[in-house]
Amino acid sequence: MTFSNERPFLLVGAGKMGGAMLSGWMAEGVDPSAIIVSDPGPPDEVREVLTKHGIKLVDRPPEDVQPGLVMIAVKPQLMDVVLPGLKSVVASDTLVLSVAAGTPVSVFENAFGRVPLVRAMPNTPAMVKRGITAAFPTAAVSEAQKETVTQLLSSIGQVVWLESEEQVDFVTGVSGSGPAYVFWMAECLAKAGEDVGLPAGMARQLAIATVTGAGELMHQSDIDPSTLRQNVTSPNGTTAAALNVLMADDGLEPLVTAAVQAAVKRAGELAGK
Structure with a gap:
């Protein structure tokens, strides 16, 4: 995970997620002098991180550098504006890492050609370094580049690699x-x-503490969630009475399944499928 002034790490888009990642990278030992952040208006908390570590901030990607890695973290609707401005800085061996939702690999390949490209999907708990990111690599991505991406994304939580886009x-x-x-x-x-x-x-207060506490218990335990549920459910007790409602044929499971399916369908629509 080594970058240099000659082949820097260029972060394009530095919202709250970008700020969380920057803090994590500093903790992981990434050289701040080898990072360039391109964003015309980052939030105040991100500016504080940049100032604290002396990270260079520019309004637009500089044309006189050739980054070793370009991480794209802008909103999907800005892609048509942002990608043309990156063509001059993305070389054939530049690793492109996208954390932009709903933007397929084909969009980046149309802009840059078949460069090494990783499409990643983090989630918002990354902002407290408890996220999980799923990543899909194109065929041009080497094992060493995958390891670099794993190290970068691990600074905000867990990382899993996908087999297909x-x-x-x-x-x-x-x-x-x-x-x-x-x-x-x-x-x-x-x-x-x-x-x-x-x-x-x-x-x-009770609801938030219960949800976060149960989440932390699952996080710290090697016990399967179903076993944890059974461990707190006494026969014919109060929890069992509640679960009889939640686990009914028309209870929580079919609702969650329908919700996930709706999100998957919409994700495909947004990607133009």
């Missing part, structure tokens, strides 16, 4: 959009607490 849409439905499902679960749990008579603030 089609799986990116499947990942979108599960982990890409998944945090929103969990947030909604917390909202519903808090509302249910209010409905049975708890003060709103207390219900919210």
